[in-house]
Amino acid sequence: MIKFRISIALFFFFVLLGALYLSFFFPREAKVFPLLVLIPSVPLAALNIYSEGRNSKSARGDVFPSSFLLVFCGVLLFILCGWLLGITAGLPFALFLYLKILSRETWKTAIVSTFLGWIVLYFGFEVILRQSFEKGILWSFFFLE
Amino acid sequence: MVPIFIQAFSLLLQPGSLLAMAVGLVVGLVVGVVPGIGGPFALALLMPLAYNMDPLFGVVMLVTLVSVVGNGGSVSAILIGVPGTPTNVATIIDGYQLTIKGEAGRALSACLVASAIGGIFGAVVLITIMPVMRSLILSFGHPEQFMLALLGISFIAILGEGSMIKAAVAAALGFVVALTGYDPISGVPRYDLGLVYLYDGIKILPLTLGLFALPELMELYRERENAPPRTFSLSEVLQGIRDVFAHLFLVLRCSVLGTIIGMIPGLGGDTAVFLAYAHAKQTSQYPERFGHGEIAGVIAPETANNAKEGGALIPTLGFGIPGSVVMAILISAFIVLGLQPGPIMMQKQPELIMVIALLTGITNVVGSFICLIAAKGLVKLANLRAKVLVPWIILLIVIGSYVPNKSFADVIVTTFFGFLGLFMKTFSYPRVVLLLVVVLGKTLELNFWMGLQYFGPAMFLRPVVILFMTLIMGTFWFELYRTKRRRASST
Numbered sequence: 139m140i141k142f143r144i145s146i147a148l149f150f151f152f153v154l155l156g157a158l159y160l161s162f163f164f165p166r167e168a169k170v171f172p173l174l175v176l177i178p179s180v181p182l183a184a185l186n187i188y189s190e191g192r193n194s195k196s197a198r199g200d201v202f203p204s205s206f207l208l209v210f211c212g213v214l215l216f217i218l219c220g221w222l223l224g225i226t227a228g229l230p231f232a233l234f235l236y237l238k239i240l241s242r243e244t245w246k247t248a249i250v251s252t253f254l255g256w257i258v259l260y261f262g263f264e265v266i267l268r269q270s271f272e273k274g275i276l277w278s279f280f281f282l283e
Numbered sequence: 284m285v286p287i288f289i290q291a292f293s294l295l296l297q298p299g300s301l302l303a304m305a306v307g308l309v310v311g312l313v314v315g316v317v318p319g320i321g322g323p324f325a326l327a328l329l330m331p332l333a334y335n336m337d338p339l340f341g342v343v344m345l346v347t348l349v350s351v352v353g354n355g356g357s358v359s360a361i362l363i364g365v366p367g368t369p370t371n372v373a374t375i376i377d378g379y380q381l382t383i384k385g386e387a388g389r390a391l392s393a394c395l396v397a398s399a400i401g402g403i404f405g406a407v408v409l410i411t412i413m414p415v416m417r418s419l420i421l422s423f424g425h426p427e428q429f430m431l432a433l434l435g436i437s438f439i440a441i442l443g444e445g446s447m448i449k450a451a452v453a454a455a456l457g458f459v460v461a462l463t464g465y466d467p468i469s470g471v472p473r474y475d476l477g478l479v480y481l482y483d484g485i486k487i488l489p490l491t492l493g494l495f496a497l498p499e500l501m502e503l504y505r506e507r508e509n510a511p512p513r514t515f516s517l518s519e520v521l522q523g524i525r526d527v528f529a530h531l532f533l534v535l536r537c538s539v540l541g542t543i544i545g546m547i548p549g550l551g552g553d554t555a556v557f558l559a560y561a562h563a564k565q566t567s568q569y570p571e572r573f574g575h576g577e578i579a580g581v582i583a584p585e586t587a588n589n590a591k592e593g594g595a596l597i598p599t600l601g602f603g604i605p606g607s608v609v610m611a612i613l614i615s616a617f618i619v620l621g622l623q624p625g626p627i628m629m630q631k632q633p634e635l636i637m638v639i640a641l642l643t644g645i646t647n648v649v650g651s652f653i654c655l656i657a658a659k660g661l662v663k664l665a666n667l668r669a670k671v672l673v674p675w676i677i678l679l680i681v682i683g684s685y686v687p688n689k690s691f692a693d694v695i696v697t698t699f700f701g702f703l704g705l706f707m708k709t710f711s712y713p714r715v716v717l718l719l720v721v722v723l724g725k726t727l728e729l730n731f732w733m734g735l736q737y738f739g740p741a742m743f744l745r746p747v748v749i750l751f752m753t754l755i756m757g758t759f760w761f762e763l764y765r766t767k768r769r770r771a772s773s774t
Binding site (some may be wrong): 143146147150153154157160161164165166167168171172175176179182183185186189190205206209210212213214216217220221225229232233236237240241242243247251255259263269271272 | 446448449451452454455456458459462466468469471473474497500501670671673674675677678680681682685686689691694695697698701702705706710712727728731732
């Protein structure tokens with residue numbers, strides 16, 4: 139994890155370096171402002187790597203929250219379900235899966251939350267706010283819509 | 284002036300006006316609380332309804348909605364760390380930290396009272412400034428707008444806690460994000476990586492939700508085990524009100540700032556709230572407390588957020604020039620209602636202008652009061668166990684980033700910036716600097732070019748520009764001096 143601190147500083151350095159490199163190929167009007175910003179920024183990012191390297195010698199290790207995986211799995215689950223089943227059906231389903239599998243909640247909590255989620259999405263967004271969400275990819279695949 | 288005031292007040296007391304106000308209040312607050320929707324969407328939603336109404340009632344409904352939507356947005360920003368509207372983004376930084384500390388009631392009441400004062404201030408300015416506003420608006424050209432944006436970024440970056448190098452790196456990354464997409468001058472796409480999605484640039488809302496909401500969710504699991512419960516007692520409400528009056532001078536300064544920025548077309552509400560936040564931090568005795576639950580960090584942006592509405596109405600009603608996206612939609616709604624904002628409206632229908640000004644003030648107070656009453660129930664929601672609350676917040680984040688453009692790409696952008704936000708938080712890079720630069724980046728570049736085109740290098744010799752440059756340099760040297768003194772005292 140100590141190395142991670144330097145990796146992040148390196149990542150930022152390369153992002154800025156890449157942006158600086160790309161800026162040289164823009165037309166004159168488009169490149170002046172990026173160059174004005176990035177030419178002094180790249181050396182600063184390099185200095186940041188040095189500074190992080192020095193700091194990490196005294197650091198005991200940077201620990202991510204233990205919930206890191208849980209939350210990102212949750213987000214991916216919501217994206218996947220929304221994409222496959224559509225927003226109105228997919229997100230409440232993802233809510234159910236999250237509560238039942240990741241949070242290990244009771245059936246009652248999971249079902250009630252799922253139903254509430256569907257009410258919010260269907261009545262709140264589709265009926266009252268007149269939002270028309272796309273159907274999920276599976277819906278189109280099976281029902282050829 | 285007095286007869287117009289009385290006439291406007293009597294128009295507002297008509298049953299139809301009161302009903303229209305109630306509809307605008309309810310829709311505005313609900314839309315404000317739900318992340319990702321915001322004022323433009325709500326206005327577009329109510330426009331067909333207003334079309335069939337008496338023009339007065341239609342105006343009352345729409346102006347009420349615009350005035351209170353920010354109040355609703357601040358409730359979700361403080362309680363669950365997800366901004367209801369893009370202009371509530373700055374409120375999350377300290378508001379949500381206060382909620383984590385168990386001071387949700389204090390944060391909410393301070394925020395809502397400050398909003399009400401800001402709203403009233405904006406309305407009073409709107410009423411009084413009408414005769415002299417033309418020269419004021421025209422005195423703020425592109426060079427001044429460029430320097431004002433630069434000033435805001437500098438204040439945040441220089442005065443933030445931690446390394447100035449990291450702040451500079453975060454600002455540079457913010458510029459890369461802000462400049463992604465079509466260049467406003469040459470029309471060439473920049474940093475698009477061959478992706479069509481990036482031609483339009485990275486949208487603020489998905490980025491904000493990722494940078495601020497997702498990393499906080501991870502903390503939510505951990506802090507819930509030891510955190511005090513979110514409470515909302517009368518003593519907390521009173522404490523929040525006392526906080527506002529203890530920072531009354533800050534409230535007044537941020538009201539002025541918000542109103543002036545609201546007046547300048549194109550600068551927008553995001554600029555107002557972040558400049559107010561930066562100003563609060565710059566003038567605070569304890570700038571290191573910002574970002575960790577400093578009440579002034581809630582009061583300042585919320586005051587400016589509501590004050591800017593009165594300011595934005597000045598060019599909208601006075602010249603027919605919208606001060607923001609919301610105002611542009613409002614003008615089109617006025618035209619649909621058969622009204623033409625501009626000098627003719629000011630001459631022929633001054634009572635309508637007064638109705639709008641009065642509404643801006645009254646609805647802010649009423650909206651804040653309603654939010655305070657409803658907040659007690661909302662705080663209970665925030666006390667749900669993390670295992671139940673987190674998936675609901677993820678659902679709101681996904682919906683918030685998806686709804687504005689109906690694009691899953693926006694949700695993926697949110698996730699990407701969620702990772703970035705977590706890394707930045709873990710390794711002490713100031714996320715707020717990155718966000719502020721993204722918000723102001725395009726404005727900076729555009730005003731830089733326009734300033735150069737109109738004035739050449741002499742744009743840097745204008746008095747207000749020189750004043751702003753002096754302020755930036757002064758802040759930089761002051762911070763260096765302060766750091767040196769801190770080091771000397773610690774050794």
